[in-house]
Amino acid sequence: MTGCEEPDRTVFSPKGEAGEGSLDVIMLSIYIMTFVVAVVLAIFIYVLIRYRQKPGDNSIPKQVEGSMKLEMLWTVIPIILLAILAVPTLTHTFSLAEEAPKDEDPLRVKVTAHQYWWEFEYPDLGIKTAQQLHIPTDEKVYLELTSDDVIHAFWVPELAGKQDLNPGSTNKMWIDADEPGTYEGRCAELCGAGHALMNFQVVAQEKEDFDKWVEKRKNPSSEPKTAEQKAGKEVFTQNCMSCHAIDGTQMKTKGEKAPNLTGFAERNKIAGLLENNDENLEKWMKHPEQVKPGTYMPSFDFLSDEDMDNLKAYLQSLE
Numbered sequence: 001m002t003g004c005e006e007p008d009r010t011v012f013s014p015k016g017e018a019g020e021g022s023l024d025v026i027m028l029s030i031y032i033m034t035f036v037v038a039v040v041l042a043i044f045i046y047v048l049i050r051y052r053q054k055p056g057d058n059s060i061p062k063q064v065e066g067s068m069k070l071e072m073l074w075t076v077i078p079i080i081l082l083a084i085l086a087v088p089t090l091t092h093t094f095s096l097a098e099e100a101p102k103d104e105d106p107l108r109v110k111v112t113a114h115q116y117w118w119e120f121e122y123p124d125l126g127i128k129t130a131q132q133l134h135i136p137t138d139e140k141v142y143l144e145l146t147s148d149d150v151i152h153a154f155w156v157p158e159l160a161g162k163q164d165l166n167p168g169s170t171n172k173m174w175i176d177a178d179e180p181g182t183y184e185g186r187c188a189e190l191c192g193a194g195h196a197l198m199n200f201q202v203v204a205q206e207k208e209d210f211d212k213w214v215e216k217r218k219n220p221s222s223e224p225k226t227a228e229q230k231a232g233k234e235v236f237t238q239n240c241m242s243c244h245a246i247d248g249t250q251m252k253t254k255g256e257k258a259p260n261l262t263g264f265a266e267r268n269k270i271a272g273l274l275e276n277n278d279e280n281l282e283k284w285m286k287h288p289e290q291v292k293p294g295t296y297m298p299s300f301d302f303l304s305d306e307d308m309d310n311l312k313a314y315l316q317s318l319e
């Protein structure tokens with residue numbers, strides 16, 4: 001889960017145009033900083049050697065007070081360097097916030113951050129999901145980012161970011177991926193106890209796979225088939241549906257208190273964090289506070305083993 005375990009998941013291996021633009025700006029600033037450090041070090045070393053105290057020479061050197069020429073020099077040079085850095089930085093930043101073109105039917109996603117989970121809504125497709133943002137490859141996806149509570153920041157090192165999500169206002173940013181894959185995302189703004197674990201994934205798919213996913217989300221298989229799953233749905237109705245919605249069922253919530261669980265079985269992570277398997281699912285439902293400190297998900301350790309097994313069977317049947 002840390003950068004150390006995933007050495008390739010960095011801004012230095014961008015997988016899209018937005019990420020490449022950010023890397024260009026990062027590299028330019030590194031070159032400029034390296035140049036400044038090299039020049040300052042060279043002058044420093046030269047002065048140390050050239051003006052060192054020589055044996056037998058105790059004379060006071062010429063005292064200089066103020067130098068218009070030097071003052072100008074070390075004011076103007078940084079201004080020029082900052083200007084060189086500012087132009088591509090501003091150009092890139094503003095280009096990422098560009099409006100979705102009206103004529104081309106672009107893919108728009110409303111991203112809402114919550115303590116400590118992510119909600120993704122596709123307003124033009126009528127889909128709502130959580131924790132995993134699906135996007136088609138080779139296409140700009142226009143994000144509208146806001147927050148339900150405190151300030152969070154959207155960051156997918158290989159694709160784009162960081163962009164703040166502020167309560168009460170909307171920031172815009174587009175992202176794109178040029179290779180299919182699952183890209184790790186992080187919240188990049190300290191937002192409370194669960195901040196470090198407010199992870200999400202961006203799943204980039206070829207256009208046709210993405211369209212298939214959209215169709216599936218529009219027509220989710222949410223009805224239980226086995227007796228176990230049916231009993232699990234009962235447990236869900238009694239315990240979970242006041243916060244979690246599942247599309248294609250009667251389970252709709254009014255507010256957005258918790259992640260929409262439609263298609264839960266397809267997600268590769270639970271709570272954006274744990275590998276999606278039965279063992280982790282039980283761990284999460286029994287002791288969510290141990291997995292993600294600060295989470296609003298209550299503990300369901302009071303469920304009987306049978307209820308827990310049925311509930312897991314139901315959740316893992318949601319496709």
Ligand code: CUA
Nearest residue numbers: 152187189191
């Ligand atoms: Cu959300 Cu940090």
